[in-house]
Amino acid sequence: MLLIRCPYCGERPETEFHCGGEAHIARPDTPADISDADWGSFLYTRTNPKGLHAERWLHAHGCGRWFNALRDTVSDAFVTTYEMGTPRPDPISETAKA
Amino acid sequence: MSQPFRRASGGRIDRNRPLTVSFNGKTLEGFAGDTVASMLLASGQHLAGRSFKYHRPRGILSHGSDEPSALLSVDWRHDRGPGYRDPNNRASVVEARDGLVVKTQNHWPSLALDIGAVNDLLSPIFVAGFYYKTFMWPKRFWDKVYEPIIRKAAGLGEAPEYPDPDHYANRHAHADVLIVGAGPAGLAAALTASADASKRVILADEGAEPGGALLNDLTSTIDGQPAMDWVEDAVATLDGRENVILLPRTTGFGYYNHNHVCLVERVSDHRADAPEGLARERLWQVRARQVVLATGSHERPLVFENNDKPGVMLAESLRAYVNRWAVLPGDALIVVTAAASAYRTALDAKAAGMRVEIVDIRLGADCGPELAAARDAGITVRTGHTVIRALGGNRVGALVVAPIGTDGSIGPKLTLDCDCVAMSGGWTPSVHLFSQSRGKLAFDTEIDAFVPDKSVQAERSAGACRGLYDLGAVLADGFAAGSDAIGGAASPQPVEASAAFTGFQPVRVLPSDADPSRIKAFVDFQNDVTVKDIKLAVREGFESIEHVKRYTTTGMATDQGKTSNMNALGLVAGILNRPIPAVGTTTFRPPYTPVSFGALIGPARNELFDPVRKTPIDGWAAQNGAVFEPVGLWRRARYFPQAGEDMQAALARETKAVRSTVGIFDASTLGKIEVVGPDAAEFMNRIYTNAWNKLKTGGCRYGLMLREDGFVYDDGVVARLAENRFHVTTTTGGAPRVLRHMEDYLQTEWPDLDVFLTSITEQWAVIALQGPKARDVLEPFVSEIELSETAFPHMTVKTGSVCGVPCRLFRVSFTGELGYEVNVPADYGEAVWTTLFNAGQKHGITPYGTEAMHVLRAEVGYIVVGQETDGTATPDDVGLSGLVSKVKPDFVGKRSLSRPDMVAAGRRQLVGLLTKDPNEVLDEGAQVVKDPGQPIPMKMIGHVTSSYRSENCGRSIAMAMIDDGRARIGETVFATTPTGFTEAVIAPAVFYEVKGETADA
Incomplete structure (x- = not known):
């Protein structure tokens, strides 16, 4: 079972969390102005990288807050977690830190 | 005996x-x-x-x-x-x-x-x-x-016939250092790791007592003392340290992410005096900051014809029986070996009084000091010899041995009588847990074995499990590993240990001149896999070791090939003429040894398997004969049969009562969320399709919620209790995900909105009174609220009290009849229910369950999200386009509703289906076709979503999603039945017209 560091509560077991898919996909401010194609890709197109992936997590059985995480999709390792609204950390310096 | x-x-x-x-x-x-x-x-x-x-x-x-x-x-x-x-x-x-x-x-x-x-x-x-x-x-x-x-x-064996009557315990633990294996390396590691009293150390060993291989050892010394004296001192020291937990009979069987290691402790199987009720086993889920693996090694059998005869044992095991258990496994022993360590078995057996000979595959020149030691003890040693076969019936009786010529030829054969054989093909480090931790293995040619190479998690291996076999080296490695696990804080204790006989010559199959197609030389004893089988598999093209494993079953079953894997691997590599690392090794999967289901499940069985959510009125329902059904985790009353009634009869009575007098229904499971704050109305506008600005305080509205992709996600009545306070209801099953969905948008897309979301599902018991007499039942118990049609019309909400209890009273209906939903604090739910029920007797009040609720709502054409919808239905598909605001510039899902496929013609739409035979009830999920005579595969034009026998309509009714359904009203179609097709006509999805004071939801 993974340990995930909630930015607000600290490390907790994976079962307390709910994954919400890829992070940093902002909802357009005025969806009406978006083309069908662009809206379709906002809805459905994801990067699915091999390696570091920024994703949204909810500490569902805890503080109830959403946050972002950088996870390595190959090793399953959480490189870091960070608060919603903050930019994606630089993965290289984060790896060096870990 | x-x-x-x-x-x-x-x-x-x-x-x-x-x-x-x-x-x-x-x-x-x-x-x-x-x-x-x-x-x-x-x-x-x-x-x-x-x-x-x-x-x-x-x-x-x-x-x-x-x-x-x-x-x-x-x-x-x-x-x-x-x-x-x-x-x-x-x-x-x-x-x-x-x-x-x-x-x-x-x-x-x-x-x-x-x-x-x-x-x-x-x-x-x-x-x-x-x-x-x-x-x-x-x-x-x-x-x-x-x-x-x-x-x-x-x-293998016979499965148990009965449910397991034993108890099993489950425990979570945290440790600074977890050490798996309490042999010399593990004990040494525990001593250094626990020297710092602030470090919590768990030392687990699968055996009944700590010591590992030293338990079999009468000759080795540590610091000049017998090795077991050192073990006893070490255990005493560890026992005296409060920061150490010593777990005997505890097997580390699984190494998972982030140093989550599972252990199973055998608590009572070994105790004749175990009191009834004591757990049989205990599962430990340990989260350790650092792990030391000291899991030792496994001895390899030798592969020769009839090597499976009873009496043929592993050399170290025979030594263990002689020394640790004081048993002589026979009178005449032949030690067959390619490894130096087996000489210790020969010497100890000889000392114990057995007749002993040694057959060594190795040439004398390749042997170490063990050879002289054996000969000095008077043991005949035949070096450079092979075993052709073992003889005997239910017990080995002799070995046929022969010298191997320098050219590999087999010399003259000799039959040596014996009644037991000790064999050793060398040693294989137990790297199972390391490998499960995702650590990378490397092949060490020097010791012919895979050893731990690169760690992925915070762990290190020590001792024989990383290929160290000399006692002094094992101890030093253990001390160092324990110290390393606490950051190098403890200084290793220098000890001096006697030298051991180490080294072996890898041999896959003993040389023989017998026809290989006529003999059985076993590689895997448990699965009866012979050399012949593995050769056949490779000949047939199975070159990957994983394929060979599956085709021959070598390395499978309860022992997972602990003794056999290296021989099988070496054999395959030899046939393919590839180096072993090129062939690779099979994956080491948990569990290391078999684990009972009981231990894994622990107390989570029967009523504790899954928590059951009960409403405040559950007790009353149980006392009044309700038949229950699970709805998510909830237990809900499905119907209330009276004497002699089956479900259909009970349903007929319950549904008729609601339309003729009054029914009472426990709706407490409805999801309830309170949306509060200065921006509450704006938040509602963005989350729901409806417009909320115009909803006055005290008003209710049926709200529809979409996902961003435009498909129906949830629905429910929403009441505006105050300017900045909404009481939202959701479907029973949808409550958690709706709250999550709302929180997601609130926290991540609109953090600027000043809104609080609170789940209030469990705070309120909800009693639905539905039917023409609902007001008559309720009126005497209400204070501060006037119930008249004009003062309290349909789709409004008032706060006041019922039976003296504060309440949020909704005038709503999920049946089409005059209806109220009485929300009272959960603790008063049963009391208010009982009061209303007793007072309703004179009005013919009838409790009804979820089944009648479903029939009643279908009669008037109300959908159930998740039943009519399946995640691909738009509001228009289910006839609810009127709930979608045309004026709001945006809400979740709005943009998707104008995508081309969402507005395309021919989408599947909600309609009614009336069977030709009014007594026939369609199967929910039945497929619908236009022409049952068409060739297979037929074109399916839709499916049945809800189907009931309706007493109020006097016939069966069904709802269906049909391609372009609303344009097809009046058409005849055919729905599948278990035996074929039945005819039905497409109709509007409203089947019953409510008479009298109606609800117009």
């Missing part, structure tokens, strides 16, 4: 505590400290089972958890009744105690005489892949002939 092979003294058994075990109905005698295996050997019984495929006689190969052959059915608590038996227990790990009833497996009519042994003669047929090749045709034979026969013959 007495103990003719028990030595007069010595061993780690307590001769003052004799005990007996029932073995195949006979009485075995032994002492505290014995295993069933050591008792069998003490009594002279080597035959301990029949093999899986060929039913060959098998004995005891090892002294530990790697035992592949001596598998027993054990009834652990015969005296407590049935259900305490389980199969495939390794005789070498079952600790002896009074009261055990054990039986051998895989034979009929008896162990000594087994009809199934004919398979051994038929073995030319049972080659690798036999099942795959034989049962291919004719196809129709599979179900009726092949499968039943194979199922009958398949499997």
